[in-house]
Amino acid sequence: MRIRSNLGGPRPRAARLAVPIVAFGLVVAGCGAADGTESVEGLSDALGTSSDINPTNPDRIREGGNLRLATTTFPANWNTLSNDGNDGEIADMERPLMPRSFTTDAAGQLSINTDYFTDVQLTNTNPQQVTYTINPKAMWSDGTPITWADIRSQAAALSGADKRFLIAITSGFDRVATVERGVDDRQAVMTFRDHYAEWRGQFSGNMALFPKSVTADPEAFNHSLVDHMGPTAGPFVLQSTDRTQGRIVLARNPNWWGTTPKLDTITYSVLDHTAWVGALQNNELDAVRLATIDEAKTVRNTSGLVIRRAPGNRWRHITFNGATGSILAEPKLRVAISKAIDRQGIATATQNGLVENPRPLNSHVFLQGQEGYRDNSLGYDPAAAAKELDDLGWKLNGDTREKDGRKLVIRDVMYNDPTWVQIAQIIQQNLAGIGVGLVIDTKPGAGYFTDVIQPGDFDTAQFIFSGDAFPLSSLPQIYAYNPDDLQGNYGRIGSPALNALIDRTISELDPAKAIDLANQVDRAVFEEGHSLPLTQSEGNVGLRADIANYGSPGLASYDYTTIGFLK
Incomplete structure (x- = not known):
């Protein structure tokens, strides 16, 4: 799936995601050894083979801390399934908040996300049928369990049958004939009218599962998440938002059934991308995407900062x-x-x-x-x-x-x-x-x-x-x-x-x-x-040297429970 982004940083599938680049003139100043200027060590040429996140055993990561990140705009709509919310920066913020059926490694290989599903299988091909078995511990932040009804509701909303739902993408749900209850409320059986090749991505990648309270009717789908986030289900919850100050704070989910996160909070500040590297230097941010050679040089020449680099998935x-x-x-x-x-x-x-x-x-x-x-x-x-x-x-x-x-x-x-x-x-x-x-x-x-x-x-x-x-x-x-x-x-x-x-x-x-x-x-x-x-995108990220399990992931998924600061 693609998410869009107007900038070039922290996001089309349609790909919408965003972060600007700071470079003036028709050639970036100081951009290569060929003209006698200094360059920064280059990246591998191939995406899908590398990830640079300072992988660290959780035992070496201290408990607590606040990871300070940047975003260029305040979300127009927290519903990333909607056309207004189909933005990469919003999707990035919601990754530690919302369920997905699969995780990916740097090569794009898939594994079932067992925090949310104990099994996801193609159980028939004629007709195509996919069976989702939901983790019995999985619940929304309002205390309601995640059930087959959430899957059915989202499938109906994204089917395109009701044009009042202002959807960003059908993601194959226009090919779904039925979603039925399986052996119990924690199992959904999805039967397709027509084959769909990317069935594994219907609740994965840039596509999260939302609660039925958001997807059940057009009014809720289009407008209920314009000013605030609804029920979530991840290791973090949305603790507070301040549109005036441009501040969004995620905190540990006290009802999270999985591994307890190392971080206490993740804070996003709304800043123009031109201010990101300066804020990183001034210890106001902990990690930023880099867009130019000058930004990379600045980070490399600042004590306590490092560059993580793996080819990016934005273009x-x-x-x-x-x-x-x-x-x-x-x-x-x-x-x-x-x-x-x-x-x-x-x-x-x-x-x-x-x-x-x-x-x-x-x-x-x-x-x-x-x-x-x-x-x-x-x-x-x-x-x-x-x-x-x-x-x-x-x-x-x-x-x-x-x-x-x-x-x-x-x-x-x-x-x-x-x-x-x-x-x-x-x-x-x-x-x-x-x-x-x-x-x-x-x-x-x-x-x-x-x-x-x-x-x-x-x-x-x-x-x-x-x-x-x-x-x-x-x-x-x-x-x-x-x-x-x-x-x-x-x-x-x-x-x-x-x-x-x-x-x-x-x-x-x-x-x-x-x-x-x-x-x-x-x-x-x-x-x-x-x-x-x-x-x-180059995929270069400047960040504090003591940050672990975070940086430039390539196609890999982050494990937000292991991100943190070294002891």
Whole structure:
């Protein structure tokens, strides 16, 4: 599943997650040894093979303490299943609060999360049937047990059958025929109408299980978690929130049935990303995501701080607006423009010195290092782009192309962050070379998705998606086009043929065949000019040296009960 994020830090599956990068100019200052400047040790090139969290036996971790983290905005909606709450930073905050059926290791391999489920099995394939057996100790923070009814309620809400539920993603629940009580209230038997390949991700990865009090009716689903969190079920609970002060505090759950957490509290402060490293230096924060070589150098040169590094699961991209009336409504026009964007140049400018081998991400589906990753991109070819624009009737008139009296000038919208602006400036130069104008239009983080992206107030838009171990589940959410149910397809781009191919892909229970089909989907997405992947995040995290079991996890899940400070 993908969660979105307007920034580049602490979050699309559709991937929505967020953290900005601080870097000015068209090339990051001091970003590589090639220009005589100092670089920071690079990362491994492959995601899915590494995790850097200072793994430590819990016996060596002291009891208590407050882990101080940062977030860029206060949650617009604590319901991450909803379109307004489908944000990576919110999802990060809720991971120690909400149930998930599986945990993952650095390679994305799955294990049943036994705090919540004693068993999760595919018990039939014709029809497909999955049986969830819930841990008999599992309960919500209001004292009610977690039961099959919670699973049934969430499946119904996310099915898409009732359009009043403003869901972010169906996650295969549109394929579920029934959810029935099993041997007792602690067992749910889910029967599918159509096969669903990513059934393991329906309550895992970026998708948590919520109580039926949140998912039972549209009003509760859409609005009950706007101002506060509802019942939770994790090692931590939401202790307090202060929107005015920008402070969110998680504390130990006194009714937690699992291993007692080492930490007493986790505190999130709302700060612009440009202030994160300074706050870390000043002992106001304990860990922050790093975005530039200068940030990494600052952390490395500060006593008591270290850098943890493993390739990240967030990725930057450009979404095109193909809605009727948009200047980019023509697919061939979008494709031509995409061929003129130097994604390798963007990778080099923003990541040189932060990774060993800066390179663009060449898939909409898989992250580098994940099984199934292939380069399905159309390549960088400005000469071909210029010819294609000529063939489409967009002729040069001075420095800018025109057609039917309309200038080919597009408005690129992004969160007001230096790295996003830097990327836009590179694209601006690229497109100027083929006679396309680009206007850089920066927006504040607050309301970026609800007020700008969701309504389609852009020609191109930049934000971040967050991947997980269940990449196929986001295909219908982002790349299928259903005018009455956009979900994460903010560019309103697609076709019946692509919808059918996506349907085949997520219906395939053979993993190898599903991967092949997913790569066909990816190529088709490139060929329709839906969006353009840019770079995968570097995954660098600066933090205090005495923090254990936390840092840069790659695809791995955190065990929030073991995170803490060394004795």
